[in-house]
């Protein structure tokens with residue numbers, strides 16, 4: 001399987017940007033979209049979904065993960081994240097700590113790639129282990 005190719009990166013950026021259009025974020029006005037690439041080739045898209053009671057809000061990344069896992073898919077290669085105030089893509093949007101912990105549950109930290117993008121020409125790629133060093137995960141309980 002290996003590292004993600006430039007072509008796949010561009011597709012994930014497009015799909016994450018499409019997903020952002022559905023962001024339900026009336027409280028923060030900050031729109032986020034994610035596109036999660038599974039080992040089986042499927043791409044699961046997600047947006048952030050806020051709530052009047054605030055704490056039930058769900059990030060775009062977790063929406064994408066939970067869509068996949070709830071359909072029986074739980075092996076992943078990469079996720080792309082885009083976001084910005086009112087959907088204006090002017091900088092990188094990095095995953096929150098809770099989402100990094102969820103990635104840790106389902107992904108190999110040494111190989112899973114996290115793409116932070118502004119557009120198809122402007123992105124950077126991290127490994128989960130760089131964003132979440134010494135993370136606690138399923139291996140610790142094995």
Ligand code: THU
Pocket residue numbers: 025028030031032047048049050057058059060061081093094095096099
């Ligand atoms: N948010 C995400 O969906 N993903 C991130 O990576 C950062 C934050 C959402 C949560 C909330 O709806 C809004 O952005 C502002 O924090």
